[in-house]
Amino acid sequence: MLALAGAWELYRWIWTTTGWGWPFTVDNTSMPHLWTIFKAFGQPTQVNQPTLISILFHKSLFTGKEALVGFAVGAVVGFTIGVVLAHSRLLQRGFLPYIVASQTIPILAIAPMVVVWVNPKLPTGLQGWGAVAVIASYLTFFPVAINTLRGMRSADPRALELMRTYAASPWTVLWKLRVPSSLPYVFAALKLAATASVVGAIIGELPSGLQDGLGGAIINFNQYYSFEPQELWATNVVAAALGIVFFLAVVGAEKIIVRRAPENVA
Amino acid sequence: MKRVREWAPALVVFVAVIGAWQGAIAVFHIQQFLLPKPSDIIKAFWTERHTLWPAGWYTFKEALGGFAIGSALGVVFATVVARFRSVGTAIMPIAIAANAVPIIAFAPIAGAWFGEVSPHSKMAIAAVLCFLPVTVNTLRGLQSANPRQIELMRSYAASEITIWRRVRVPTALPFLFTALKVASVLAMIGAIVGEYFGGAFNALGVLINSDAQIFDFVTAWAGILVASLLGLALYGAVVGTERLVVRWAPDTRE
Numbered sequence: 001m002l003a004l005a006g007a008w009e010l011y012r013w014i015w016t017t018t019g020w021g022w023p024f025t026v027d028n029t030s031m032p033h034l035w036t037i038f039k040a041f042g043q044p045t046q047v048n049q050p051t052l053i054s055i056l057f058h059k060s061l062f063t064g065k066e067a068l069v070g071f072a073v074g075a076v077v078g079f080t081i082g083v084v085l086a087h088s089r090l091l092q093r094g095f096l097p098y099i100v101a102s103q104t105i106p107i108l109a110i111a112p113m114v115v116v117w118v119n120p121k122l123p124t125g126l127q128g129w130g131a132v133a134v135i136a137s138y139l140t141f142f143p144v145a146i147n148t149l150r151g152m153r154s155a156d157p158r159a160l161e162l163m164r165t166y167a168a169s170p171w172t173v174l175w176k177l178r179v180p181s182s183l184p185y186v187f188a189a190l191k192l193a194a195t196a197s198v199v200g201a202i203i204g205e206l207p208s209g210l211q212d213g214l215g216g217a218i219i220n221f222n223q224y225y226s227f228e229p230q231e232l233w234a235t236n237v238v239a240a241a242l243g244i245v246f247f248l249a250v251v252g253a254e255k256i257i258v259r260r261a262p263e264n265v266a
Numbered sequence: 267m268k269r270v271r272e273w274a275p276a277l278v279v280f281v282a283v284i285g286a287w288q289g290a291i292a293v294f295h296i297q298q299f300l301l302p303k304p305s306d307i308i309k310a311f312w313t314e315r316h317t318l319w320p321a322g323w324y325t326f327k328e329a330l331g332g333f334a335i336g337s338a339l340g341v342v343f344a345t346v347v348a349r350f351r352s353v354g355t356a357i358m359p360i361a362i363a364a365n366a367v368p369i370i371a372f373a374p375i376a377g378a379w380f381g382e383v384s385p386h387s388k389m390a391i392a393a394v395l396c397f398l399p400v401t402v403n404t405l406r407g408l409q410s411a412n413p414r415q416i417e418l419m420r421s422y423a424a425s426e427i428t429i430w431r432r433v434r435v436p437t438a439l440p441f442l443f444t445a446l447k448v449a450s451v452l453a454m455i456g457a458i459v460g461e462y463f464g465g466a467f468n469a470l471g472v473l474i475n476s477d478a479q480i481f482d483f484v485t486a487w488a489g490i491l492v493a494s495l496l497g498l499a500l501y502g503a504v505v506g507t508e509r510l511v512v513r514w515a516p517d518t519r520e
Contacts, residue, residue, distance in 0.1 A: 004360075029378070030378055030379055090275055091275075093273075093274075093275040093276060094275035094276055094278060094279040095276075095279060096276075097276045098276070098279065098280075098283075100501075101494065101498060103451055104451050104454065104493075104494045104497030104498050104501060105490060105493070105494045105497075106454060106455045106458040106459070106471070106474075106490065106493050106494075106497070107455065110490060112475075112478040112479075112486075113301075113478065113483060113486070113487075117301065191366075194366070195365065195366045195367075195368065198368045199368040199369075199370050202368050202370060202371055203370055203459060206462060207462075207475070207478070214371070218371055218374060222374040222377075222463065225374065225378055229378070232374060232375065233375070235371070236371045236372055236375065239367075239368050239371040240367040240368070240371070242368075243366045243367045243368045244363055244366045244367065246366070247363070247366035248366075
């Protein structure tokens with residue numbers, strides 16, 4: 001961290017003193033001093049307004065809520081799809097190409113449609129942010145589905161045979177063997193999904209016009225970038241922190257649940 | 267014949283879904299602006315082809331440039347890091363943490379750095395998006411070479427370079443291609459999201475966005491179709507290269 005901060009200030013210093021314009025001109029707008037960014041946290045954005053950090057904290061709670069709901073829904077849907085596809089080669093052949101193709105759809109492009117489409121159908125408590133959670137879950141389900149499928153197939157064939165000789169029911173095989181052996185794969189996917197859900201929540205907010213979250217803040221501060229670049233930077237620092245918190249939460253859950261896992265299955 | 271049987275279920279699902287989509291709109295009278303008919307989208311896809319495809323090509327070039335720059339930097343970086351073990355152990359946690367950062371949030375800053383309208387800012391975003399997964403996976407691949415194979419090579423007095431060429435790089439390639447597949451999709455998304463914060467008027471992301479704002483969802487969907495097709499083309503190109511390059515790996519057909 002310190003090395004990175006040092007590199008930032010050093011880069012700034014070299015480029016400003018030599019006046020190099022490549023790859024971009026460095027000045028207080030394009031690369032504000034780190035202390036300017038961190039000072040911005042403690043200052044109000046406008047007179048008689050709360051400080052930036054408290055505004056951003058509430059916005060990140062809002063975005064975090066969208067991401068969390070999207071993550072939960074996406075993970076459950078993805079896991080279910082993975083389990084179902086693992087049991088039928090026919091369904092796999094029928095649906096897997098589209099599950100892969102679904103991820104090449106640029107999500108930001110369909111976000112406005114999703115918002116228009118989903119919002120009216122939601123109860124009032126979910127209005128607005130519910131549609132964003134749908135977008136977050138759309139980004140979440142894919143890695144989980146693919147890795148669950150891979151994990152289900154990774155069950156030891158000898159153990160499968162043993163289960164069969166005991167006349168174990170398909171449910172028992174699923175819960176006692178396939179699910180445990182797929183867990184390391186599932187968690188590798190959940191780590192990706194944790195970040196993806198935050199990304200989904202932020203880009204879902206961009207076209208939906210919601211002002212309560214980090215995505216709204218990014219649009220808002222982007223318009224004032226030439227006057228107050230540190231506010232956009234500060235918002236991005238908070239967004240980065242939110243992504244890392246989500247990631248670490250999954251890592252923590254993995255440590256608790258998967259005690260004995262082979263390393264590096266991602 | 268075997269190929270036909272392999273693809274038949276996918277075709278059946280495709281026809282069924284499109285049929286259900288078209289049918290549901292007719293039966294439930296869903297309004298045009300909520301979900302247009304597939305036939306209308308195809309029609310717009312055809313009538314607007316002179317605006318959509320050049321725009322798609324423009325955006326595709328941004329994505330391709332970002333993909334090439336980001337992946338190349340990722341491979342070079344991972345190779346350097348893998349060469350010096352202590353650097354690798356210091357960098358790895360930072361790389362993983364950086365991977366958890368929603369890079370998209372930095373799109374407006376890339377716009378401020380490289381010009382809001384210029385294609386370079388989109389390339390930069392796409393490059394950063396591609397860089398991290400490629401770095402992490404290449405590094406993991408380079409480090410996952412079987413130590414016994416390396417010892418065997420050493421006992422044959424093979425030089426470091428030979429070990430790299432014969433053992434480390436071949437084991438790393440499947441990992442690299444997994445990352446490149448992810449990166450190919452991310453590059454296209456990165457370019458389109460970057461265009462949301464300003465781009466040339468003839469860029470696909472700008473086009474989709476302005477169509478959606480004037481509730482011309484049919485054209486917007488046609489634009490999305492173009493974007494997806496181009497994304498798939500890039501993904502397919504990576505898969506094709508993988509099949510050519512990685513012949514020895516048994517399980518690359520995921």
